[in-house]
Amino acid sequence: MDIEVYGEYKKTAWCPGCGNHDVMKAVRQALAGLDLAPNKVAHVSGIGQAAKAPHYIDLNGFNGLHGRGLPPAQAIKLCNPELTVIAQSGDGCNYGEGGNHFLAAIRRNVDMTLLVHDNQIYGLTKGQASPTTPEGQITKSQPDGVRNAPFNPIAVAVAMKCSFVARSFSGNTAHLVKMIQLAIQHKGFALVDLFSPCVSFNKVNTYGWYKQRCQELPEDYDPTDWAAAMQVAQEFGERIPIGVIYRNDRPSLDASLPVLQKGPLGRQPVDRDGLRALMQSYT
Amino acid sequence: MDIEVYGEYKKTAWCPGCGNHDVMKAVRQALAGLDLAPNKVAHVSGIGQAAKAPHYIDLNGFNGLHGRGLPPAQAIKLCNPELTVIAQSGDGCNYGEGGNHFLAAIRRNVDMTLLVHDNQIYGLTKGQASPTTPEGQITKSQPDGVRNAPFNPIAVAVAMKCSFVARSFSGNTAHLVKMIQLAIQHKGFALVDLFSPCVSFNKVNTYGWYKQRCQELPEDYDPTDWAAAMQVAQEFGERIPIGVIYRNDRPSLDASLPVLQKGPLGRQPVDRDGLRALMQSYT
Amino acid sequence: MSHTGRNIVIGGEAGQGLVTIGQMLTRALIRSGYEVVVSQDYMSRVRGGHNTYSIRVHDAPIAAPAEAMDVLVALNQETVSLHKGEMAEGGIIILDAALDPEGARAVPVPFKDVAPRPIFENVAALGVLGSLLGVDRPTVEGLVRETFGKKGDEVVGQNMKVLDDAWKWAEAHRASCAALPAPKGPKGRMMLHGNEAIALGALAAGVKFCSFYPMTPATSVAQELISKGRKLGVVVEQAEDEIAAMNMALGATYAGAKALVPTSGGGFALMTEGVSLAGVMEAPVVIVLAQRPGPATGLPTRTEQADLNLALYAGHGEFPRAILAPATIEDCFHLTHAAFDLTERFQTPVFVLTDQYLSDSYRAVAPFDLDALPPVAEPDFTPGGGPKFKRYKRYELTESGVSPRKVPGFTETLVLADCHEHTEQGNITEDAGLRNAMNDKRLRKGEGLRKLCIPPRVIGDAKPDLLLVCWGSSEGPVAEAADLLRAKGRSVGVMSFTQVWPLDPAQFLPALRAAKEVVCVEGNATGQFARLLRQETGFEVSRTLLRYDGRIFTPGWLAERLG
Amino acid sequence: MSHTGRNIVIGGEAGQGLVTIGQMLTRALIRSGYEVVVSQDYMSRVRGGHNTYSIRVHDAPIAAPAEAMDVLVALNQETVSLHKGEMAEGGIIILDAALDPEGARAVPVPFKDVAPRPIFENVAALGVLGSLLGVDRPTVEGLVRETFGKKGDEVVGQNMKVLDDAWKWAEAHRASCAALPAPKGPKGRMMLHGNEAIALGALAAGVKFCSFYPMTPATSVAQELISKGRKLGVVVEQAEDEIAAMNMALGATYAGAKALVPTSGGGFALMTEGVSLAGVMEAPVVIVLAQRPGPATGLPTRTEQADLNLALYAGHGEFPRAILAPATIEDCFHLTHAAFDLTERFQTPVFVLTDQYLSDSYRAVAPFDLDALPPVAEPDFTPGGGPKFKRYKRYELTESGVSPRKVPGFTETLVLADCHEHTEQGNITEDAGLRNAMNDKRLRKGEGLRKLCIPPRVIGDAKPDLLLVCWGSSEGPVAEAADLLRAKGRSVGVMSFTQVWPLDPAQFLPALRAAKEVVCVEGNATGQFARLLRQETGFEVSRTLLRYDGRIFTPGWLAERLG
Ligand SMILES: Cc1ncc(C[n+]2csc(CCOP(=O)(O)OP(=O)(O)O)c2C)c(N)n1
Ligand SMILES: Cc1ncc(C[n+]2csc(CCOP(=O)(O)OP(=O)(O)O)c2C)c(N)n1
Ligand code: SF4
Ligand code: SF4
Numbered sequence A, B: 001m002d003i004e005v006y007g008e009y010k011k012t013a014w015c016p017g018c019g020n021h022d023v024m025k026a027v028r029q030a031l032a033g034l035d036l037a038p039n040k041v042a043h044v045s046g047i048g049q050a051a052k053a054p055h056y057i058d059l060n061g062f063n064g065l066h067g068r069g070l071p072p073a074q075a076i077k078l079c080n081p082e083l084t085v086i087a088q089s090g091d092g093c094n095y096g097e098g099g100n101h102f103l104a105a106i107r108r109n110v111d112m113t114l115l116v117h118d119n120q121i122y123g124l125t126k127g128q129a130s131p132t133t134p135e136g137q138i139t140k141s142q143p144d145g146v147r148n149a150p151f152n153p154i155a156v157a158v159a160m161k162c163s164f165v166a167r168s169f170s171g172n173t174a175h176l177v178k179m180i181q182l183a184i185q186h187k188g189f190a191l192v193d194l195f196s197p198c199v200s201f202n203k204v205n206t207y208g209w210y211k212q213r214c215q216e217l218p219e220d221y222d223p224t225d226w227a228a229a230m231q232v233a234q235e236f237g238e239r240i241p242i243g244v245i246y247r248n249d250r251p252s253l254d255a256s257l258p259v260l261q262k263g264p265l266g267r268q269p270v271d272r273d274g275l276r277a278l279m280q281s282y283t
Numbered sequence C, D: 001m002s003h004t005g006r007n008i009v010i011g012g013e014a015g016q017g018l019v020t021i022g023q024m025l026t027r028a029l030i031r032s033g034y035e036v037v038v039s040q041d042y043m044s045r046v047r048g049g050h051n052t053y054s055i056r057v058h059d060a061p062i063a064a065p066a067e068a069m070d071v072l073v074a075l076n077q078e079t080v081s082l083h084k085g086e087m088a089e090g091g092i093i094i095l096d097a098a099l100d101p102e103g104a105r106a107v108p109v110p111f112k113d114v115a116p117r118p119i120f121e122n123v124a125a126l127g128v129l130g131s132l133l134g135v136d137r138p139t140v141e142g143l144v145r146e147t148f149g150k151k152g153d154e155v156v157g158q159n160m161k162v163l164d165d166a167w168k169w170a171e172a173h174r175a176s177c178a179a180l181p182a183p184k185g186p187k188g189r190m191m192l193h194g195n196e197a198i199a200l201g202a203l204a205a206g207v208k209f210c211s212f213y214p215m216t217p218a219t220s221v222a223q224e225l226i227s228k229g230r231k232l233g234v235v236v237e238q239a240e241d242e243i244a245a246m247n248m249a250l251g252a253t254y255a256g257a258k259a260l261v262p263t264s265g266g267g268f269a270l271m272t273e274g275v276s277l278a279g280v281m282e283a284p285v286v287i288v289l290a291q292r293p294g295p296a297t298g299l300p301t302r303t304e305q306a307d308l309n310l311a312l313y314a315g316h317g318e319f320p321r322a323i324l325a326p327a328t329i330e331d332c333f334h335l336t337h338a339a340f341d342l343t344e345r346f347q348t349p350v351f352v353l354t355d356q357y358l359s360d361s362y363r364a365v366a367p368f369d370l371d372a373l374p375p376v377a378e379p380d381f382t383p384g385g386g387p388k389f390k391r392y393k394r395y396e397l398t399e400s401g402v403s404p405r406k407v408p409g410f411t412e413t414l415v416l417a418d419c420h421e422h423t424e425q426g427n428i429t430e431d432a433g434l435r436n437a438m439n440d441k442r443l444r445k446g447e448g449l450r451k452l453c454i455p456p457r458v459i460g461d462a463k464p465d466l467l468l469v470c471w472g473s474s475e476g477p478v479a480e481a482a483d484l485l486r487a488k489g490r491s492v493g494v495m496s497f498t499q500v501w502p503l504d505p506a507q508f509l510p511a512l513r514a515a516k517e518v519v520c521v522e523g524n525a526t527g528q529f530a531r532l533l534r535q536e537t538g539f540e541v542s543r544t545l546l547r548y549d550g551r552i553f554t555p556g557w558l559a560e561r562l563g
């Protein structure tokens, strides 16, 4: 696909310099590279800065509620397995308000991709701590420093044997494109936690901060080695590993439901004879 | 304390043979052993069979909503640090409906104890799969077998470096009493995932099933070794390790809030002079 | 006798098999051609406590449960103690010979002799009941054969033997209990409760997706779709919580699949943000709200009609909705079917507001004529329309307020569903003019819904002195109470609302005004529907008659208070 | 001029500093003794877009924002284009000399000369504005010194220099803009917006716990408690979601700490199950519901009054509540204070229903007299009462419906708070009689609340031909619109409800009936309060005047439509 087909939105509501601009570029490149027609993709989001994405790219879109991107995303795939489903949203949306859906989605393993724009802050609501804000960091709402231990999405996902877990950075387009493509190609629930700096409210975890720390995993790293992945998942300091951290081959839920093998549910007709027989079973 | 002080409730709504009876016995023993006066304990629950516990023991009680035991439990401690806070509820309550609060409570690390009666099923609603029901298990609502990967609370808690993580079994009273006591004594958020068989709806994970599998961790096991704990957390098969799987010394939130060092919030008077000075700051 | 027909009650602890006995007898009665109204009264526990399963049976149509017991099968002593004062004149208690009838008229059965092992006691009780009531024996035998058929001939044989013994034993005691009059109803009817009928209605409408989180008394809707609907191509997903259930359903309808969400008050409370999303996104969704008494956990296994206001106003902001309130099992089927049509035609949430009583109440229902059902609206699955690979006007401003709803993937144009105020294409806008236009557009759909609203059912006297207003499951008891009052010479009519929102006053206001006295009967403590009537019409009912103890209305209870 | 006073508007992109300029000018005006009404209009974005900060200023009390602009500070060209048509007669646009006034009357300022670096432009704009409007210069200087004091003398010096240059530059252009009349108001007043006043009211009442999840326009209530209340001993916890926030608050009040939960529509929707829990548990909690336009995400940074129904009926089941709706900043303080008293006295949820307009609207407010405040009810902290180590009667059946509320840990007796229907001790019950007694008990508290309800404020003509009914933040604009109409010779009164539930018709029905015409003015599309009035009294207003485009009422907008 020509990358132009996904449209290019110059007028976004994002701040100049926000990492989200780079992420959108990478998403378009990734889709083009995979030759995905815009009408065959369902692009789902919640609420937050990152979650405005469906308005800025020409794909089918479902912009739902804060924290609630994952449930409709999974349902769309379960109703039309022919669609490629991609959800995008922020760290607050997915790990804060939507934490329970995050756990459930990992367990359910529907074939879809989740791109978390992780800026370690609540951007849209102007700078409160998010679940991934580091301990001790001072924010407007946490003037004495964050007291909660930060949520480590990679560690939780790997601990739960999520079928695909990757990390990337908006500042490394080539890497991010590759991660998004691998995630989309993976048959199962694929998480990409991607750093996307918030230039307005996070003055600690900046572009430079990530740039300095993010290091690609070595070529010979084996993402199917769970114990190794668990160790890598804990690294979040002077070095932060990026790449595919863990994956496995667990079959996706949609692939294991017989009725979905007949195609989208929407157009499957009412089985009147079956229903008549069913009514007989109540007599 | 004399164990009698906590009352003995012969008339419960639980089925004869339900593991919850044994858990209650252990809770009473544990409290008596720690010499905790009933009025100095706040006993919080959600909804489910296990969650009826506050009605069956003489302690202060807060029986809240399904899935929502943890938020009030933490708030109680944050408002009155002199109370010992214990929450009890089921696997569905804590890992299903309440999953997001479970994650947040681990991160927040308020000094309290969470006892999860894990029967790997929804008991009160008559036998649907819970988050911990094994994959493939057939239930009323999952007649083709559970398709979700089971939630491994120990793995998630250890991955998140929860400050105290233990596992026990209602059929091993001495062990359970000890775990509950250690959890209460631990200064921070303490999880005890305890198997408590549902004799009515879980015909797979029965008393015998657990009895056969639960094995105490060796004496020399070091629960402060995170990597080892992460390995132990994955064991759930022919052998299921019980004991204190992981712990650390992270200070609890209540201990780090200066205002709480002055005692319960409820009786702290309105600081009128402070408020007058505050109003001046708006002029 | 305070009611027509016969009221057979089986009482005992949870886990003693009273539901099994009750269901087998119900089925035998329906197969024989009787009319039944089953009501189930149970506690929030799995073993122990005290539950009852009541079958009111008659040879002519009946619409409500009864109170006084004609036959009480007491599975334990507590049942005798609790209910001996509720026996009808001439009523009998059937109980194990080892129990004490406490002075009541009784038929003590030597169950130990009749049933070789406790497991056979259910069939023994069925045999005694069948025999005493004069139920057609081959029908009962067929049922037993069918029930145990899967377990092999030996088990069938053992049970048939128990049935035979029990039947014979009881024959000697026939005198203690009048046989039922000969049945007059047709054969071939279904034994169906409200939630099963809702599930069937959804299937008939083409439901393809159901997301739910278990909650009494709504769970059985999902359970039916799982156990039976699965083979008809429905995907049923047990969600992590109700929030997920609701938001999943909106994803499903976006993808073109008809979706149902069954829940009860507390679960529904969690869905209300999603209801608002459906409102602005203009997403179809059918919500089955099965009421039980609140607040919060309340009386989790009992019945109430106190979530009308919740259904009316759930969700922030303003958007249209429709609320259907079935009164009968047939309504459960047809209104659910209609709900799917309405929700697609108006692209806004539609509720089926039922309650525990109706959810669990078995009746004899003729199989539904699928060919006679009106068509159900569909989204636009056609491939054309809209610009290729660009957004079409998902929220096109139209006179009716309804915009063509295309389905992603079925067309080359793009579908953007959005939660903000938006442009016709679905893009975020903060423009005041567009906001007004879109808000007006959405609210115009409410007018369309109002035009189609179902008029209340008028039962009994046409120009009555006393007009009883009710909604949902109260209709049956109220209608029978009206009969009782009419029998005493009063002029009584019933106005039963099976759609409670929107309302079209032209359909009912003249009749309300014409009646001398209007009493609104509701299963709640604040008279929610009476207030709604006043809000919409200014009409104030003469008084309300309310029940909110978790128990169902019976004709006797009502007649006494209206008499 | 379409309004009294002067309307000064600063417009530009988010991030350009318009709020900084606006706030500094507002503070200078208040310190000088002027009356102000600030209204803030902003988009849901952090940089870019188009926002305005408007200060209506006057030498006498005013109660509403104005539309026509007397002074427009345009920080970019878009501001000129968008608003040049909205200038009042004689109005001027102040803009950088590099921008194009597009034909409007303008004062082009050579900011590049006045401010050595862009960072000083805010102070430069302040200097120009202060000078042109004739604001007391020492006051402005004091403010600048104070603002930059923390950054050291050098920064203060630089800014003072910029201020001086700007002031002097503007003096030469005095003719272009009439100076403000001399201020008459007292000195020493606070610059306070609605949410700050709510936070202060909560602090004055003794709030000790606030749990929240960020959501515009409610966040600033929690933010105030964090930045300022922290030192007064308040624990503020940012929760993982709104469900946790609400349930935490109930834990807090159980433990004896007064608790506040601020949120907006979508977040509140998630709390509704918890509201129901508070109802049955009889837990005090104050909920600040700051309205913004829905449904769903709607217009997240604008204003609306469309969540009245939601607040009225949120939560399954039936239980009492009170809903207070502040009209002024002073109301925000006093009604929040009163809410804490009511919620403890009646042990049921109490709402403060505000909206984005009021939340963000700064005014000049005299410091509150803390000694004049009525006492706030407390739970029973005494050690005695109730059996030792056994449950006391937490839900004792009393005539008022209110039971003594003891606090766990402060007494030797045990406190059991419960979510089911329960016994007096708080234990689960399924008994029908107890259910009735408990439900009645809870609902009786509603009668107590009704007896204490605040009568509507009556403003203007006592027996008017035209009576304008309004609630909450609309009062100011409606009252001024009434003035405008009266100036044209009409007989107009205003009835402003600051408590919208419960209602006591005796307080207002006679006046409603006496008026020739009653118009209900509301910031929503369906006339929610007018419907509530009809539901409660049967009274139907002559018509409604509704606004729901996310923008605030102004006296001019209203008078035009009422004229
Ligand atoms: C139910 C609900 N609660 C709160 C909000 C307010 N809100 C909008 S976005 C947001 C946080 C955004 O943070 P994140 O998800 O990290 O996205 P970012 O803006 O950083 O990209 C919040 C709290 C909301 N819209 N809905
Ligand atoms: C919001 C809400 N949803 C659903 C329910 C119904 N419900 C009650 S208990 C329960 C599950 C109980 O499972 P678990 O927590 O494992 O407890 P158990 O009964 O097994 O001890 C459910 C779904 C409810 N009460 N509230
Ligand atoms: S506030 Fe932060 S996250 Fe939001 S657009 Fe600006 S830079 Fe990006
Ligand atoms: S149903 Fe299961 S969990 Fe519930 S009381 Fe019975 S045995 Fe225990």
Ligand SMILES: [Mg+2]
Residues within 6 Å of the ligand: A048, A090, A091, A092, A117, A118, A119, A120, A121, A122, A123, A130
């Ligand atoms: Mg973020």
Ligand SMILES: [Mg+2]
Residues within 6 Å of the ligand: B048, B090, B091, B092, B117, B118, B119, B120, B121, B122, B123, B130
């Ligand atoms: Mg369980």
